Amino acid sequence: MVLALVTIYGVAQFLTGDWSTVSEYWREKVGLIPLVLLLATIDIALEGVGWMWIYRRFQLSLGIVEGAMAYLSSRAGMLLPAQLGRLIRPDAVARLGKGPLKECLKAEAVAFVLDAASVLALIAGLLAWWVHPAAAPVAALAVIAVFLLLGDWVAQRLLGTHLHLPPALWWSWQTLAIVLIQLTGWVAHGLAFWVVVRDLPGKLNLWDALLFSAGSSVLGVGTGLPGGIGATELLLGVSLRFAQVPSDHWFVVVAAFRVLTFWIWIPIYPLAGWHSPGSCAARKGGPGSRFP
Secondary structure, three states: HHHHHHHHHHHHHHHHHHHHHHHHHHHHHHHHHHHHHHHHHHHHHHHHHHHHHHHHHHOOOOHHHHHHHHHHHHHHHHOOHHHHHHHHHHHHHHHHHOHHHHHHHHHHHHHHHHHHHHHHHHHHHHHHHHHHHOOOHHHHHHHHHHHHHHHHHHHHOOOOOOOOOOOOOOOHHHHHHHHHHHHHHHHHEEEEHHHHHEEEEEEEEHHHHHHHHHHHHHHHHHHOHHHHHHHOHHHHHHHHOOOOOHHHHHHHHHHHHHHHOHHHHHHOOOOOHHHHHHHHHHHHHOOOOOOO
């Protein structure tokens, strides 16, 4: 319902505005579509690298091909509410016979926390930049340090339980490197948005684009809506209005950005999972199958 209302409002603004100017703007931007897709691919690839590294720290060693397939297949669950799509990944790894489902679920929980740490560190750094540029890296590293310290504090209290984590999991250079890799992926996501909006009329700059893209994604997913659908688009639109982008532009901008970085990728993920070794074993009832 939210997505429908946002769409109706956006279409109305587009049709009542100077749509000929908007159409001309986008005809000139067609050549940038490959660059946006490349940045979206970099974002996905970096998140995948960080995800596989986390699983390796749980002694769940995945080959490059099978790991990539398991990772991509899970993202087909982006349309599930409340981040439930993340449960596809540990199930896929377990069906590949790489380890017990319990360990896979723990690795996935850590992956979620580190991904949250990376995007919140980016947002903190961007907000600090508005105060003073030198404060940006300090703020970002402070957020990361808080997450790692809290993670280590929780891990100490899980020792001797079924939820225990690998030793020195949080407070290590490897974990810091994973967070920075994932943060770089979020930067690529923001750069994709910047490529789309950089020549729009209004008061947008690079730092605004990075902040608006990351913030809208976090808040959109935080609503619990599947993939943040509706909420993310609404927040991006509000951000563009805040930056004084004319209303007849923001609907097309948001639609183009979400199609190129979200919707266009969804059909690829199930195909990747369907051809993954674990899925083939499950369909044939072979080793690692959890289904008849």
